Amino acid sequence: MRAIILKEPGQFSFIEQEEVKAEKNKAIVKIKRIGICGTDYHAFKGDQPFFTYPRVLGHELGGEVVSISEGDIKHDLKIGDKVAVEPYLNCGKCQACESGHLNCCENIQVIGVHSDGGMAEYISIPLNKIHKSDTLSFDQLALVETLGIGLHAVNRAKLNQGEKVLIIGAGPIGLGVAQFSKLKGAQVCMADISGSRLAFIEKMGLSDSSIQVSGSLDDADLRAALGGDLPSVVIDATGNKNSMLNTFNIVAHGGRVVFVGLFQGDVTFFDPNFHKRELTLMSSRNCLPDDFREIISLIEKEVIDTNPWLSHRTSFEDMPNKFETFLEPSQEVIKAIIEL
Structure with a gap:
């Protein structure tokens, strides 16, 4: 063989x-x-x-x-x-x-x-x-497995209808996260360095706004894209250390941060900033058998293309x-x- x-x-x-x-x-x-x-x-x-x-x-x-x-x-x-x-x-x-x-x-x-x-x-x-x-x-x-990574991350985030979510990284995993965030009824803002990837996701109807990143995302970028607010959920699918560490600075007070991507190194943050925002930090790894079954059903029903x-x-x-x-x-x- x-x-x-x-x-x-x-x-x-x-x-x-x-x-x-x-x-x-x-x-x-x-x-x-x-x-x-x-x-x-x-x-x-x-x-x-x-x-x-x-x-x-x-x-x-x-x-x-x-x-x-x-x-x-x-x-x-x-x-x-x-x-x-x-x-x-x-x-x-x-x-x-x-x-x-x-x-x-x-x-x-x-x-x-x-x-x-x-x-x-x-x-x-x-x-x-x-x-x-x-x-x-x-x-x-x-x-199906690729989509499962995105579904599991969204389930970890426990998104609510109408909630404002920032997804960083418009690769296949970020695309899957966007897919299921929209199905949960969230308002999705995508961020990536690639304009063509952002255009693709917009064409798919999976984002409500987008930000092409040239440096680090900041409050002004996000408030402009989200009607004056910061995202209550940030899901980082980049695996980029700088991007991941910056999420603590751009999520709303009381918000959640989910790391889907990973890098070989230590995650560090300024504790007073973490505490004053009362943040919840989560990782998301792989997916579950029920995720496979749900995704297959959604594709069969043509909910997902x-x-x-x-x-x-x-x-x-x-x-x-x-x-x-x-x-x-x-x-x-x-x-x-x-x-x-």
């Missing part, structure tokens, strides 16, 4: 792996589509936390079930089902798992990050990590040569996908 491995930062190569074997409570999925995400780009550049080399990347997966090994896990899968893969393999035994926080299991193994992922012809996945759809395409199924997201494509064969080009700003990549 062929796979693509990231041997070290900046170096992909094809390898031959052993054929995937049937195991109890697992299914073998033939990979059809692989979404490329920020985690993959950071791994390629060598600045991804929780990562070791060499590694087969790929955790945004759409595929087809080709083999099922029965066991004690209840499921409704059958051979030939089109599926999205939930890539978060949790232990089921730790305190986090027992309290329902499967997304941040103490012993979590995210495929494509902690263990080898789906840039391969086939992958073996636990039955309870496979989510099927009778109607969605492989393209759509490969985007993922087609405009897919700006770039490559074949499995060409991926090692094309990958680095997706990092070029001139390419204006929204979401790139690999076809098998």
